[in-house]
Amino acid sequence: MSAVTEHGAPPRGLVEPTLGKKIRSWVANPWGHPRFLVVITWLYVVISIVPAVVAIQFSFNAGRSVTAWQGFDLTRWYFGDPAYSVWHDPRLQHAFWQSLKLAGLDMAIATPLGVLLALGLARWRGPLASASNFIMLFPLVTPELMMGVSLFLVFLHIFKFIQPGTTAQVLGHVTFSLSYVVVIVRGRLFSIGKQYEEAAADLGATPAESLRLVLLPLLLPAVFSSLMMVFAISIDDFVISQWLSCGSECDTVPIRVYSSTRGAPLPSVNALAAIMVYMTLSAIGIAYLVYRFMTRGERRSGEHQRGGMVQTMGGFDM
Amino acid sequence: MYPKWLWPVFAVPGVLWLILLFLVPFYAVIGVAFGGVDPIFMNAVPNWNPADWQFDSMLTTLGGFLPGNQYWAVLLRTTVYVALALAGSLLLGYPVAYYISRHAKRTKGILLALVVLPFWVSYMMRMLAWVNLFSPNGFVNKFLLWTHIVNTPPDWLNGNPASVVLGLIYGYIPYLILPLLAALDRIDRSILEAARDLGANPAEAFYHVTLPLSKPGILGASVIIALPMFGDYYTPNIVSGSPRTSMLGNQIDIFFHGGPQPSVGAALTLILSAFLAVLMAYYMVTIAKAQKELQA
Numbered sequence: 001m002s003a004v005t006e007h008g009a010p011p012r013g014l015v016e017p018t019l020g021k022k023i024r025s026w027v028a029n030p031w032g033h034p035r036f037l038v039v040i041t042w043l044y045v046v047i048s049i050v051p052a053v054v055a056i057q058f059s060f061n062a063g064r065s066v067t068a069w070q071g072f073d074l075t076r077w078y079f080g081d082p083a084y085s086v087w088h089d090p091r092l093q094h095a096f097w098q099s100l101k102l103a104g105l106d107m108a109i110a111t112p113l114g115v116l117l118a119l120g121l122a123r124w125r126g127p128l129a130s131a132s133n134f135i136m137l138f139p140l141v142t143p144e145l146m147m148g149v150s151l152f153l154v155f156l157h158i159f160k161f162i163q164p165g166t167t168a169q170v171l172g173h174v175t176f177s178l179s180y181v182v183v184i185v186r187g188r189l190f191s192i193g194k195q196y197e198e199a200a201a202d203l204g205a206t207p208a209e210s211l212r213l214v215l216l217p218l219l220l221p222a223v224f225s226s227l228m229m230v231f232a233i234s235i236d237d238f239v240i241s242q243w244l245s246c247g248s249e250c251d252t253v254p255i256r257v258y259s260s261t262r263g264a265p266l267p268s269v270n271a272l273a274a275i276m277v278y279m280t281l282s283a284i285g286i287a288y289l290v291y292r293f294m295t296r297g298e299r300r301s302g303e304h305q306r307g308g309m310v311q312t313m314g315g316f317d318m
Numbered sequence: 319m320y321p322k323w324l325w326p327v328f329a330v331p332g333v334l335w336l337i338l339l340f341l342v343p344f345y346a347v348i349g350v351a352f353g354g355v356d357p358i359f360m361n362a363v364p365n366w367n368p369a370d371w372q373f374d375s376m377l378t379t380l381g382g383f384l385p386g387n388q389y390w391a392v393l394l395r396t397t398v399y400v401a402l403a404l405a406g407s408l409l410l411g412y413p414v415a416y417y418i419s420r421h422a423k424r425t426k427g428i429l430l431a432l433v434v435l436p437f438w439v440s441y442m443m444r445m446l447a448w449v450n451l452f453s454p455n456g457f458v459n460k461f462l463l464w465t466h467i468v469n470t471p472p473d474w475l476n477g478n479p480a481s482v483v484l485g486l487i488y489g490y491i492p493y494l495i496l497p498l499l500a501a502l503d504r505i506d507r508s509i510l511e512a513a514r515d516l517g518a519n520p521a522e523a524f525y526h527v528t529l530p531l532s533k534p535g536i537l538g539a540s541v542i543i544a545l546p547m548f549g550d551y552y553t554p555n556i557v558s559g560s561p562r563t564s565m566l567g568n569q570i571d572i573f574f575h576g577g578p579q580p581s582v583g584a585a586l587t588l589i590l591s592a593f594l595a596v597l598m599a600y601y602m603v604t605i606a607k608a609q610k611e612l613q614a
Contacts, residue, residue: 034421037413037417040413041414041417041422044410044411044414044491045429045432047488048432048491048492049432049435049436051444051448051450051488052436052439052444052447054447054450055443055447058450066450067453067455067456068455113332117329119325120325120327120328120329120332121329122325123320124328128326129326132333135333135336135337135340135341136332136333136336137605138602139340140601141597141598141602141605142545142591143545143548143549143590144546144549145550145551145571145587145590146347146549146587146591147343149347149570149584150340150344150346151339152574153343153349153350153364154339154342154346171339175336183605183609186609187609187612190612190613191612197319207324210319210320236440238441253440253442254442257440257443258552258555258556261446262556269446276443277438277439277440280440281438284438
């Protein structure tokens with residue numbers, strides 16, 4: 001009996017199951033993984049990625065449409081078109097540099113500031129420390145619109161010496177990225193523990209030496225993750241950049257993409273957005289290799305490390 | 319080992335930064351909301367002294383939230399959109415996170431990478447892609463016409479509430495799946511095995527063990543995406559751009575960028591913060607708890 005059913009031939013006398021029943025039992029898969037989960041998961045993955053892939057595809061469109069495919073042209077909308085390509089349209093090129101400028105300055109300011117704040121908050125005790133810790137959590141949970149409104153008003157009414165513009169945008173970006181750095185670095189600090197520094201002290205290291213020669217190298221992977229994280233959220237930011245913008249001179253890539261969606265977009269906007277995707281993806285590739293290199297001695301429980309990496313890079317563990 | 323003053327000194331620059339650029343700006347919103355309006359230039363005259371606060375614009379704005387008044391519909395619409403988008407994200411996101419955490423074996427690495435991928439494609443880029451798909455002669459309409467599901471192409475991008483909800487789901491679901499995944503990964507499998515040993519079938523084990531144990535994860539992940547959705551104004555602008563689908567965020571945006579009444583905009587911002595205070599507090603407690611656990 002079992003041999004017959006395993007080979008798929010129904011014993012004589014049984015009714016051949018209908019196609020609907022077959023599909024239903026294949027999806028339900030009572031003895032293995034529920035297949036409907038497989039279907040939903042891959043469907044989600046496809047839906048989440050295909051639109052972006054299509055958008056990138058249209059950055060190679062030979063014609064001016066972003067919805068009708070008119071043939072493949074590798075370079076037209078990147079630098080080929082003398083008027084509208086990313087390279088030749090001053091607004092698009094400017095937005096690209098403005099985004100990079102903000103992200104670079106944000107990384108340069110928020111990372112050191114956040115590392116120091118993380119160290120301080122992790123080890124400083126007392127009511128003032130708790131209050132500071134409380135303030136640090138706020139930017140993580142405040143919707144960006146509220147931060148945008150409040151920063152806009154503070155530069156308008158209180159810190160009047162700062163006009164809306166690049167400086168204001170950088171200040172805003174640092175304000176919302178700072179806490180992410182603190183969370184990442186503090187997580188790392190806790191997982192390192194204090195034993196290495198205590199050993200260094202026992203061996204005669206001064207506090208300065210133990211900070212520089214023991215703690216800093218151990219923190220480097222977290223510093224590195226923070227740099228990546230700050231870069232990613234700064235490049236991605238739309239709200240703060242828009243509220244503190246000085247007009248088209250301060251447009252970043254997300255602002256440019258946003259304003260183009262309501263007009264008649266050309267594939268050059270897709271090309272601009274695609275360039276950012278290429279950049280971030282190659283940055284992640286490099287970052288992943290560097291991160292693995294930095295933590296190479298710590299991979300006894302490989303599974304845990306990989307999860308840690310994914311979580312540090314894509315948000316943080318709740 | 320280290321001098322006692324070292325850690326406060328390390329913390330000072332960051333804390334000062336947050337005071338000057340987070341707390342003071344929030345006070346600026348309060349000052350403008352309770353301030354007056356210059357009668358000639360129509361710009362805001364903030365009041366920094368609580369004794370001088372004027373409550374007119376705050377009271378008028380609050381009155382607008384009464385049933386039947388101008389903001390009532392907006393608040394209702396915002397809440398319904400966010401609730402629908404949240405429900406949709408959970409219905410789609412939970413099975414995905416569950417499958418990746420429990421069942422994906424060889425494909426777990428690649429699925430994780432694919433689920434994280436949208437984090438690295440900017441939000442606006444994904445919205446651009448979404449809008450292109452739904453444009454009048456985009457792929458979605460071509461598909462619907464080709465399969466004869468509809469005979470006249472639907473207009474997705476002009477005040478269609480379904481598009482706004484779909485856009486919100488598409489935009490925010492990656493931020494829901496990752497924390498859910500982390501929460502599901504942390505559930506101790508031996509508890510599930512115990513449930514199975516005690517005679518629960520897979521469905522019962524899921525309903526009585528996995529689901530209750532993942533409740534904190536569900537709540538946390540929902541709050542993570544509900545907060546930015548409540549403050550969203552760009553998604554409705556991109557996929558709809560019509561006052562028929564305007565959310566609270568759009569109202570605030572309009573009062574600052576379109577209209578001459580910044581004090582109303584500031585009052586709306588304050589009301590929105592008060593409205594979201596519970597969610598924000600819950601989220602803060604969760605983060606603080608997670609950090610405490612790390613420390614222990």
